Amino acid sequence: MELGYKKMYIDGQLVDAVSGAKEKVECPGTGDIIAEIAWGGKEDAILALDAAQAAFKKWSKMSINTRKMWMDKLRDAVIKRQHDIREAVMYEMGKTYNQAVEDYETVVNALEWYPQEMLHRRDEIIPDPDGTHAHHLIAKPAGVAVGYLAWNFPLLNLGFKIGPALAAGCTVILKPSANAPLSAYLIGEILESINFPKGVVNIVAGSNEELALTLSSSKIPRVITMIGSSVSGRIAMQQAATSIKHFSMELGGNAPAIVFDDANIVQAVNDLAALKFGNCGQVCVSPNRIFVHENVYDEFVERFVGKAKKLEVGFGNDAKIDMGPIVDGRSRDRVMKLAEKTLAEGAKLECGGKIPADKPNGYFFEPTVFTNVNRNMTIFREEIFGPLAAIYKFKTEEEVLDMANDCEVGLSSYLYTNDISRINKFTSEMEVGEVHVNGFKYAIYLPHGGVKESGLGHDCSHLALNDYLELKRITIRK
Structure with a gap:
């Protein structure tokens, strides 16, 4: 199968890398080169960060019903491209066509489940034993989220991140693995085709030494989220120490x-x-x-x-x-x-x-x-x-x-x-x-997370939303 050349998706557009760099994609089932992708570097990371930061001002202020409308539109477009998506996963990752359905279904389920869950959330009321004040905890979107995706379930991992982040009101930059970038780039094509609000989702693959370092060390992201090894998690946390950030990481297991x-x-x-x-x-x-x-x-x-x-x-x-x-x-x-x-x-x-x-x-x-x-x-x-x-x-x-x-x-x-x-x-x-x-x-509705060196936070369930939200206490004298 020849998948051709795939562009990255930044600020609502399919674009080449600023440097013009490309990377070949190999099929593990045949050893053949099946595609090329735009290969992002520092300049592309900066463009994605700026786009996500600008988009956050509008996306975070949209009502959950409006965000849900856009997420429903994306879900419906993904469903229409089921065959293409499953084939992309099959060829980039080596899964069978039947096994690739799990990746596809996770994206669909995440786009559907998380906005519904946000609609059900209510502000927390804290009782005041003195009866002198009223106290409320309200949740606000944390900000720009950078998500690093593992290659073993390329779209399942994307669904785990894009679902709660968008529902919570965050904008995202997703870096798929070089081993399996095609399905994520295909999601970028779908986003572009439905005129999804620009800058809300950005998808760019590139080297860890240049692209990931630029994304993690920037002070723009408020959330760094990852599915990967414990070693990769520690490196990302070290690189991100330029500012105080939220971390949501599903790391190694044994x-x-x-x-x-x-x-x-x-x-x-x-x-x-x-x-x-x-x-x-x-x-x-x-x-x-x-x-x-x-x-x-x-x-x-x-x-x-x-x-x-x-x-x-x-x-x-x-x-x-x-x-x-x-x-x-x-x-x-x-x-x-x-x-x-x-x-x-x-x-x-x-x-x-x-x-x-x-x-x-x-x-x-x-x-x-x-x-x-x-x-x-x-x-x-x-x-x-x-x-x-x-x-x-x-x-x-x-x-x-x-x-x-x-x-x-x-x-x-x-x-x-x-x-x-x-x-x-x-x-x-x-x-x-x-x-x-x-x-x-x-x-998607069951919490998934680890202890010790297996990470922080959760993928899946209502708990995943907490990784993309910040709590604010409001106290009012009666």
Whole structure:
């Protein structure tokens, strides 16, 4: 597929980079160059910042009903371009056409859900025990928001940011990843086609060294929001320290999944295999450390390995394909080296571990399962971000809880047991932002956020709006 040349979107217009720079976009499923994009630099960042700042004065003062009207118009235009959007995600990221629906639907859902949620918000009244004053807390838009988007869910991430920011009254500058910029640039084309108020949304990709540094270090943004690694989050916060800003960051994860011997093993295997190998393991909530009680360990491993071996690896719109490629050659090399190191450190390879022989093009890697792993191995510490599953054996609650919490990050987790007291204990004591018990669910209305090095604030739910709002107290003498 040839997607041609895509321009960035600044101040209501599709534009080339000031420098004229372009960047090639590669399809991880074929290794072919499929498009070029305008590649922004410092000058483009300044133009976007100025446009967003000027637009904020008008957008923030619009009624929520007016903002909702514009967001509805954008939603409807996105729906009309569903096929193009899903194809763009498929070709830039390597997902199957069916899997790309999640990115598309998240944008639609975010544009619809957040303005409705803002309509339901009410100012908070604070009781005065002396009866002498009336107190109100009102929420105001924070200002310009800069959003850095990860490549693994390029439009899902865009929806997580654009929905609450626009509904709250903020203007935004979105920097998509160089690995997956096409779908975001397509949103820019849609915004331009419906004459969306200029400067309210700006979309520009470019280097971290020039574009991101200029955006983060500017004193114009009031909000820096990101989906990325913990290292990237720390860098962005350091660069943004030129002024006091809000931070909303969903960062790295190393999710533990704990399966006790009273669990529904079939359900646990189905869920965790889907989570582990979905999107080729390139998911921040992927179950990286799967802990299984010794009484059901052998059964779990047999079933899980059986699932992994049956997965159809490929690229395209064939509904039979279960897992696509890794995003690029450098990422596949990293995953391959981690697999080799895991073996060298003493793990047992149950299946996978290599490039599929029938996939010479693109960046494919087999669904891979390791057993005989322990917490001293590299794979225990690193965020895998690839189709490698590590299964650990445990005996006691104390042992597995200690292993689960032995981690610098704490985003998502999964627990399989039918023991109520155990559920209460682990949901309370696991050091994570969310615990999924005997199943999992992610949705735009459910809070998603982490603890420790996994970030600040929330994506999704009403809580995400708080990251784009500032509270003001009004006190009036009676």
